[in-house]
Amino acid sequence: MFTLGGGYAMIPIIDREVVKKRSWLEQEEFMDILAIAQSAPGLLIVNISIFAGYRLRGKRGSVAATIGSCLPSFLIILAIALFFVGFKENIYVDKFFKGVRPVVVALIAVPVIDMIKKSNLNIFRALIAVATAAAIIWLKLSPIYILLTGAVLFFLSRWAGGLKREKGRSEKSDKQVDS
Amino acid sequence: MVFFELFYTFLIIGLFTFGGGYAMLSLIQNQIVVEKGWITAQQFTDIVAISQATPGPVGINSATYVGYMVPHNMGYSELSCIAGSVCATIAVVIPSFIIVLTICRLYNKFKNSGLFTSLMKNLRPVVIGMIAAAAGILITPENFFHYSSWLLLTGAFISCYFFKTNPIWVIVAGGVIGLLIY
Structure with missing residues (x-):
């Protein structure tokens, strides 16, 4: 409910409420949940809620926690949507949003730069990022296909690497047999 | 049936959200604005602004709002718009729900494999490109x-x-x- 600024802003709040105040989870358990929530698709907070709810009360707990984490947003947005529908043609609302729209571009660009700084890209990875952006903007390619291609390539390289490793291992054992 | 399509589209969006709320914005933009043309680029920009200025995760906020606006743009009644927002919000969390619960079950296996963490790390450049593109697409002559x-x-x-x-x-x-x- 009191999350402004997206997923990462919520982590200390969940930590304080769930771990420190109510001691529903151990600190270490929370760190584990965090690691898994970050590697599953979806929104971080929702993933944490699902996992934490499951740990505490099983399936029902995870349903309850998920609803709890989405319901306030849902209700607030619904109220705003209903409110703005009445003001669609309002000249002041129009002027307000004319000023807001360019700001939105900046608000999305800032996390991009933060992510670039955090993930210290090499030239190859930076090229992938640039190619992805170009393909989406100019070729109108869906990000879904790019993600799928990336995931397939990842598993292929993992599989190829696994084969190589196994081959290496069997060669090694052959040598051991020889000696 | 618009609700069915809305539900399915948000299911896909939820499934492919690797990398948080901003990655989800990029997918919503691609699926709803570019591919389906259900809402205009300008409406999407306004929705993103409101989602960011409202408490709660940006991804859920914008899914709810887009779910409301799609039936609205098609001329459906207010009640249908609310149904649309319920559809979108539920659909967007279902994939997380199934995947996270599966991981919970196999917790000890996943704990040591690091496969998914490694996949995420490797997809990072794609996610960065996606979000950068989302910002770029918003630079329209209207905005x-x-x-x-x-x-x-x-x-x-x-x-x-x-x-x-x-x-x-x-x-x-x-x-x-x-x-x-x-």
């Missing part, structure tokens, strides 16, 4: 109809990036400037 729009963009960027201003205040400031000068 940037006047040179002052570029000044607003620059000002917002500087205050967010260098001074770490809370996004809500940047949005409110942009809106107030808009009220004064347009």
Whole structure:
């Protein structure tokens, strides 16, 4: 409910409420949940809620926690949507949003730069990022296909690497047999 | 049936959200604005602004709002719009739900494999490109109809990036400037 600024802003709040105040989870358990929530698709907070709810009360707990984490947003947005529908043609609302729209571009660009700084890209990875952006903007390619291609390539390289490793291992054992 | 399609589309969006709320924005933009043409680029921009200025995760906020706007644009009643927002919100969390619960079950196996963490790390550049594209696509002639729009963009960027201003205040400031000068 009191999350402004997206997923990462919520982590200390969940930590304080769930771990420190109510001691529903151990600190270490929370760190584990965090690691898994970050590697599953979806929104971080929702993933944490699902996992934490499951740990505490099983399936029902995870349903309850998920609803709890989405319901306030849902209700607030619904109220705003209903409110703005009445003001669609309002000249002041129009002027307000004319000023807001360019700001939105900046608000999305800032996390991009933060992510670039955090993930210290090499030239190859930076090229992938640039190619992805170009393909989406100019070729109108869906990000879904790019993600799928990336995931397939990842598993292929993992599989190829696994084969190589196994081959290496069997060669090694052959040598051991020889000696 | 619009609700069915809305549900399915948001299911796909939820499934492919690797990398948080902003990655989800990029997918919503691609699926709903570019591919289906259900809402205009300008409406999407406004929805993103409101989602960022409202408490709660940006991804859920925008899914709910888009779910409301799609039936609205098609001329459905208010009740249908609410049903649309329920559809979108539920659909967007279902994939997470199934995947996270599966991981919970196989917790001990996943704990040591690190396969998914490694996949995420490797997809990072794609996610960065996706979000950068989402920002780029919003630079439309309608959103940037006047040179002052570029000044607003620059000002917002500087205050967010260098001074770490809370996004809500940047949005409110942009809106107030808009009220004064347009």
